[in-house]
Amino acid sequence: MDLKRIAKDTSTVLISYLTFQAVKTVLNQLRETDPPRAFWLNAFSSKEALQDGEAYLTALLAERGDLAIRIMTVRQHIAEEISEFLPEMVVTGIQQANIEHRRQHLERMTQLGAAEDVLEAELIQEPSADSDAPLE
Numbered sequence: 001m002d003l004k005r006i007a008k009d010t011s012t013v014l015i016s017y018l019t020f021q022a023v024k025t026v027l028n029q030l031r032e033t034d035p036p037r038a039f040w041l042n043a044f045s046s047k048e049a050l051q052d053g054e055a056y057l058t059a060l061l062a063e064r065g066d067l068a069i070r071i072m073t074v075r076q077h078i079a080e081e082i083s084e085f086l087p088e089m090v091v092t093g094i095q096q097a098n099i100e101h102r103r104q105h106l107e108r109m110t111q112l113g114a115a116e117d118v119l120e121a122e123l124i125q126e127p128s129a130d131s132d133a134p135l136e
Contacts, residue, residue: 015075019053022075026067041067 023045030038041064048059053075060068 016051016053018075018078019056019071020050021078022071023050023056025074025078026071037067040064 023041027038027041027045030041044060044063045056048056050056057068057072060071
């Protein structure tokens with residue numbers, strides 16, 4: 001397991017997600033203050049893939065540098081605000097999700113085990129068709 005590579009990949013995904021959140025924030029601001037720019041940014045965002053935040057920003061810089069810089073500023077602000085508590089939230093969230101998955105799995109296994117025990121008990125208790133026949 002290459003932990004450095006995993007950390008780098010996670011960072012890349014997180015950066016792209018923060019770019020997406022920054023675009024949403026700027027779009028909401030523009031809808032209130034400058035609807036024509038909001039319409040343009042929404043159209044641009046529909047044709048450019050936001051899955052890769054860096055490629056999105058590169059394309060936006062070529063078209064509307066002012067909007068790209070605004071999005072980068074908002075993205076940086078979001079990152080600075082969440083960076084303090086994000087690691088703990090991720091670890092705690094994973095631990096809680098794992099506990100819940102294990103609990104559900106154990107419940108299913110217990111229910112299946114109980115159902116198998118009931119079925120086995122019923123099979124043992126069922127009289128066979130031959131047992132009703134008189135002994136000769």
